[in-house]
Amino acid sequence: MLLSYNDCKETNLSFRVIYPNGTIEPINISRDKSGIQPLNFCPVNSPVGYLDPITSFAIETTKGKFILVTYTVAGDIKNSSTYNDYTMLIDLYGNIHSITLLGPSYVDNNNNWIPGQNFILPNVNNNRGFLYRSLTYNNVFNLTQWIINDDLSLSNITAEMILPNYAQFLPIATVDGDYMIIFTNSTNSINSSRDPYSPQGGIYGIYCEYKSNIVREPVILYQSTNPLNISSMECRINYSGVGNVCLISLQPNSTTSSTSRFIKINFLSQGSLFNVTPTIMNSANGIMSLRFGGYFYHNTVDQPSTTSIWGYVLDDNGILHNWTLNYPTEINYYGLRQVLTNNTVVMVQPTVNQTWGLITTDLYKVYNRDNPYDNILITNTTPTIGQNNIAANKINFITITYAIPVALSDGTITIFQSNDGFGIVRQNVSGSDENYVKLSDNNTVRVEVINSTFNNPGKTYHIMIANNFVVSRLYKEPLYGLNNYVWNFKTAEEGNVSEPSKIQEWLLNSIDGKVKLTLDGTEYFDNLTRTNKQEGFFNRLTKELADALSIASVQITTTKRYQIDTKVPDKSPKQYILSININNASGRADLIADYLDIMIRNKPITALASDYISQYLDQTYGYVIIRKYSIS
DSSP states (O other): OOOTOOOOOOOOOOEEEEEETTOEEEEOOOOOHHOOGGGGOOOEEEETEEOSOEEEEEEETTTTTEEEEEEEEEEEOOOOOEEEEEEEEEEEEEEEEEEEEEEEEBBBOOOOOOOOOOOEEESSSSOOOEEEEEEEEEEETEEEEEEOOTTTOEEOOOOEEEEOOEEEEEEETTTOOEEEEEEOOSOOOOOOOOOTTTTSEEEEEEEEOOOOOOOOOEEEEEEESOOEEEEEEEEEOOSSSSSEEEEEOOOOOOOOSSSSSSEEEEOOSSSSSSEEEEEOOOOOOOOEEEETEEEEEEEEEEEESSEEEEEEEEEETEEEEOOSSOOOEEETTTTTTTEOSSSEEEEEOOOOOOOOOEEEEEOOOOSOOOSSSSTTEEEESSTTTTTTTTTTGGGOOOEESSSEEEOOOOOOOEEEEEETTTTEEEEEEEOOOOTTESSSSSEEEEEEETTTOOSSSSSSEEEEEOTTTTEEEETTTBBEEEEEEEEEEEEEOOOOOOOOOOOHHHHHOOOEEEEEEEEHHHHHHHHHHTTTTHHHHHHHHHHHHHHHHTTTTTEEEEEOOEEOOTTOOOOOOOOOEEEEEEEEOTOOOOHHHHHHHHHTTTGGGSGGGGTTTGGBBBBTTTOOEEEOOOOO
């Protein structure tokens, strides 16, 4: 969002969504629709400079991609103690899904309202919400964790975590699904020692576990016997290696140093330090690690209405690679810039007469320049990205080959069938499940595919790899996974089949069968029987089975009949057998029956395990066909 200082006339929220294919879609939300008070649209002249009360953050959830907008609501505009910060969840079509109170807005000891002191950090796992940081009236940081529920409301899942207002306070998300709070002390050591050999400056980290507000002791990431004059610090997941990386730019200290330095600090998710690389270099006021290796190294100089930027890629040998833009390039006064996962840098042009555009260039790729996975640690897969006309019945396994030796862990790999923008889960298995996942060698993972997974010919499938599916064999550190829709391929259309006879067509179009409930399922069903709600049980079960098989709901039916299984051993608890039939199957009833049997017998790795009713199906029983009669 772009606002000119002292201009409060524009009271609309205006965003531009840039899609991977280059298209740009606008989102415009009027104040009548948002309900945001006018005070949020005026930059505030605070003791620390002009500040915008409205901030926005991109976040991805299991339900899709959204924007979180934070702003302030004043109970009494003349009384800053009544100011509270809220967040609004907006989808990429401009629909507002929820509005949530976050807490009091920051007011200093002189009753000055200082907006924009809050910060939202999405978790690396899109089902774990975000970390929220705010500044309190007594000048300490307050951290809480939030999740976005299935109904798109927000819930606070931790009590407050209070931390001092450290210098260079920087929260980051770690690959293991937790957080690390990075901070600096650039004048005195934490122990305030007068010993000349004790640290006079350092960089530290506090591990923050998901769903926990326990404050742990800081770990040392870097220390110096001289005070540190830090001009910029950027920390994030090391996408081109293992763990996390902090990139620190140090300006010369007149008493101890006359040269600029750049320090790279590599550490694992819980703070274990394993590499520190100092480099003497020209000064920079911004540096960012890149997914294809190296670092986006840039300098900016503010002009009256624009910002000048010089950009390079710094490789691991200290060599600077020029970008293809002019030196300098003029960008918007706010210096808005973003590096995409494919190493393209996107910047906003200077605004002229309320019109602006984008400047883009592809940055130099240090490693694996042709990698299509947005993850250079993955070098190859079977099937390959974009592969077409794969015979579905020939896919008995999938493989992933990594650039470094790996060990299996408990993250998941999920196979989806595409369905009008939504993915239908066909198979979901943990890396620690040795029944389905094995290492072919130190670098290659092999995942067994059950026959029901690719049961629909001519369909597109995509595979998502969660973080921590594998870990580095050397460091035991979780590796970054593979986002949805990157690894996709298409199965072949069904071949021609001979015309069946009338009796064969009847047999192939419909099958009567039965399933069995577990002990828990039988108890649950009995409770429904007493309240006359078993019809809803059958209706929901048939829908869940059809959805899991990715077939039309009319193809799975039931007579709603049930009986006690009489073949269980004497004195065993009772279990119910239920009627489940396959109809209108267009000659594929036998295949659907086979797929259903396979899915139930492999229930823990299919969608049936997480559905409300189908989780109660007995996987040892499967789906049993009730034979009509056979023909030769």
